[in-house]
Amino acid sequence: MRKHFAIRKVISEREVELPETHFVEIMKIAEEEKGVISLGPGEPDFVTPKHIRDYAKKMLDKGYTHYTAIGGMSEVKEVIAKKLKRKNRIDASPEEIIITVGGKEAILLSLMVLVDPGESVIVPNPGYMMYIPMIESLNGVPLSVALSQNENFEYNIDKIKEILHTQKTRALILNSPSNPTGTVFNRKKLEEIADFAVENKLVVISDEAYEDFVYDGAKHVSIGSLNGMEEYVISIFTCSKSYAMPGFRIGYATGHPELIKAMTRLKLGTTLSTPTISQLAAVAALNGSNKPVKKMVSEYNRRRKLVMKRLNGISAFKTLEPRGAFYVFPNIEQFGMSSVKFSEFLLKKAKVLVVPGNEFGKYGEGFVRISYATAYEKIEEAMDRIEKLFREAF
Numbered sequence: 001m002r003k004h005f006a007i008r009k010v011i012s013e014r015e016v017e018l019p020e021t022h023f024v025e026i027m028k029i030a031e032e033e034k035g036v037i038s039l040g041p042g043e044p045d046f047v048t049p050k051h052i053r054d055y056a057k058k059m060l061d062k063g064y065t066h067y068t069a070i071g072g073m074s075e076v077k078e079v080i081a082k083k084l085k086r087k088n089r090i091d092a093s094p095e096e097i098i099i100t101v102g103g104k105e106a107i108l109l110s111l112m113v114l115v116d117p118g119e120s121v122i123v124p125n126p127g128y129m130m131y132i133p134m135i136e137s138l139n140g141v142p143l144s145v146a147l148s149q150n151e152n153f154e155y156n157i158d159k160i161k162e163i164l165h166t167q168k169t170r171a172l173i174l175n176s177p178s179n180p181t182g183t184v185f186n187r188k189k190l191e192e193i194a195d196f197a198v199e200n201k202l203v204v205i206s207d208e209a210y211e212d213f214v215y216d217g218a219k220h221v222s223i224g225s226l227n228g229m230e231e232y233v234i235s236i237f238t239c240s241k242s243y244a245m246p247g248f249r250i251g252y253a254t255g256h257p258e259l260i261k262a263m264t265r266l267k268l269g270t271t272l273s274t275p276t277i278s279q280l281a282a283v284a285a286l287n288g289s290n291k292p293v294k295k296m297v298s299e300y301n302r303r304r305k306l307v308m309k310r311l312n313g314i315s316a317f318k319t320l321e322p323r324g325a326f327y328v329f330p331n332i333e334q335f336g337m338s339s340v341k342f343s344e345f346l347l348k349k350a351k352v353l354v355v356p357g358n359e360f361g362k363y364g365e366g367f368v369r370i371s372y373a374t375a376y377e378k379i380e381e382a383m384d385r386i387e388k389l390f391r392e393a394f
């Protein structure tokens with residue numbers, strides 16, 4: 001291990017200014033302790049369904065090992081267009097689609113084409129932890145909108161109006177179903193957001209990474225499918241969660257052809273084309289049977305119910321029942337500890353790892369994120385430990 005890094009001073013402020021995270025320390029403790037159960041994962045615990053893996057292997061053997069067109073293979077875009085129509089009710093031609101390295105690259109490229117230095121973007125807070133650093137790395141200004149548990153962690157348009165820099169705000173990030181809160185925005189709320197975006201000429205960056213993870217009759221609606229939104233939305237999807245394919249790094253976005261063209265031009269200077277084998281694996285995922293997805297979602301739902309039942313048994317957790325994604329986001333203020341202290345306490349005393357809510361932005365303070373992307377039995381054991389600890393400690 002090298003101790004001294006003499007050229008540290010040449011590292012850009014962009015990196016140096018990245019926020020400090022306490023989660024790294026918590027992960028370090030978790031690695032050192034034996035027998036920790038992690039309720040931290042942000043990725044599916046299932047292996048990619050077999051038909052997708054088999055197809056990818058076959059395509060490798062056929063020699064699909066070269067670059068493709070920058071924005072993606074046209075035959076794959078055709079499959080994506082059909083999926084967008086079928087599932088998201090979005091009409092998109094190939095020029096309106098770009099295939100990216102995960103949903104994450106699509107978010108970054110969207111921000112890169114929309115935001116000049118000093119311009120701002122509305123972000124949900126608590127929200128997916130990468131939005132703010134991505135905006136800041138482009139010298140943009142994130143405008144955090146506090147999502148409150150009393151308001152079901154949904155956007156409150158009045159709160160957005162209060163912080164809007166009318167001249168310079170270019171985009172609004174929407175994430176439904178949401179990480180870390182599990183909130184699913186209903187159609188009425190989406191219509192309100194759509195009207196607001198059109199009135200203020202904002203582009204909605206709609207991150208729909210968890211589109212398949214909805215429970216209890218909740219419906220996922222793509223804001224890009226609403227009337228008159230064609231020019232105002234970049235809709236972003238990924239195979240990472242729905243098909244348990246995070247390692248394939250495959251996502252895609254659709255929007256106005258001018259935006260997609262600009263994103264494609266920028267992709268030339270970043271990752272060029274998305275890995276060919278992953279694009280082909282996406283064909284098997286999107287064209288194949290939906291049964292594996294249904295099976296996984298039904299298992300997530302079983303676990304969600306388990307977590308809810310057990311948390312509701314400890315009255316100091318104030319928990320909204322989430323209807324989407326694979327996270328529960330309870331309020332822990334009644335324990336009299338900060339999110340970080342509470343997470344450390346749980347880790348040391350019960351050997352259960354959760355993520356402090358403030359990792360998702362300052363308005364996540366007072367909460368923790370519990371992921372149920374882990375085996376049912378492990379969740380049961382983790383909940384037993386938590387229950388025992390709180391019976392003894394409080």
Ligand code: PLP
Pocket residue numbers: 042101102103104105128175178179207209237238239240246249250251
């Ligand atoms: N958006 C949200 C809300 C996420 O939680 C994640 C991953 O955790 C992503 C986007 C990025 O996923 P990927 O780049 O694997 O598609």
